Amino acid sequence: MKNLLVLIFSLAILSLSLAPALAEAKEGVAVVVVDVQGDFTTAQKGSLAVPNTDQSYLENVSKATEQLKKAGLPIYAGQDWHPADHISFASNHKDKKPFETIKLDDGRTQVLWPVHCVQGTNAAQILVNPALITKVIQKGMDSKFDSYSGFMDDGGAKTELDKVLKAADIKTLIVYGIATDYCVKATVLDGLKEGYNVYVINDLCRGVADDTSKAALEEMKQKGAKIWPSLDLDNIKNL
Numbered sequence: 739m740k741n742l743l744v745l746i747f748s749l750a751i752l753s754l755s756l757a758p759a760l761a762e763a764k765e766g767v768a769v770v771v772v773d774v775q776g777d778f779t780t781a782q783k784g785s786l787a788v789p790n791t792d793q794s795y796l797e798n799v800s801k802a803t804e805q806l807k808k809a810g811l812p813i814y815a816g817q818d819w820h821p822a823d824h825i826s827f828a829s830n831h832k833d834k835k836p837f838e839t840i841k842l843d844d845g846r847t848q849v850l851w852p853v854h855c856v857q858g859t860n861a862a863q864i865l866v867n868p869a870l871i872t873k874v875i876q877k878g879m880d881s882k883f884d885s886y887s888g889f890m891d892d893g894g895a896k897t898e899l900d901k902v903l904k905a906a907d908i909k910t911l912i913v914y915g916i917a918t919d920y921c922v923k924a925t926v927l928d929g930l931k932e933g934y935n936v937y938v939i940n941d942l943c944r945g946v947a948d949d950t951s952k953a954a955l956e957e958m959k960q961k962g963a964k965i966w967p968s969l970d971l972d973n974i975k976n977l
């Protein structure tokens with residue numbers, strides 16, 4: 739009887755001393771999965787399919803996201819979510835083709851894209867198990883402004899992302915997804931501007947073009963992001 743009490747007591751002390759250490763290791767870190775949506779993938783024959791976004795890429799993203807979820811991190815997923823009359827669609831401009839650029843009235847340059855990620859379409863769905871996702875952050879809903887960044891659109895209107903992260907006391911972001919040279923880059927740079935520590939998982943990112951993706955990674959690094967070649971789960975607790 740006495741031994742049993744001692745055992746229970748020891749186990750209680752042990753669990754008390756371990757629990758905070760485990761909780762602390764994950765606190766303040768969140769994952770941002772950028773725009774892993776049908777239209778951006780070859781796997782789904784998307785309208786704006788980014789190279790090397792086949793089924794095996796999607797499996798790697800899913801596996802990593804599952805592991806990070808199991809490690810206790812909240813998972814935020816960006817979703818490009820455009821109305822049919824969106825300014826970034828080439829078809830909404832007379833005599834313009836996808837990948838051409840136009841000058842907007844306010845002097846900014848806008849890249850024109852094929853119609854993609856139209857609200858409510860199958861091709862706009864996120865290709866990560868919804869059960870893993872803490873919250874979906876939609877962007878690009880204003881027809882007049884594009885929104886590569888998950889934090890705000892080109893007109894400066896903020897999404898919910900920063901508010902949600904601050905409310906959860908998040909200080910550090912692990913970012914990956916599509917496209918390295920557009921939405922990943924813009925989200926990472928805005929994250930740094932907002933004061934987050936940002937880690938980019940390179941092999942879970944895919945870019946529209948090699949040269950711009952290389953330049954994007956260089957710029958993210960130069961502005962303070964840490965680029966990890968691949969996900970290092972052992973190092974998550976040290977972030």
Ligand code: VGL
Nearest residue numbers: 773818851916917920921
């Ligand atoms: C994106 C182009 C247009 C992206 C979104 O998710 O990187 N790229 N809209």
Ligand code: ZN
Nearest residue numbers: 818826855878
């Ligand atoms: Zn878009």
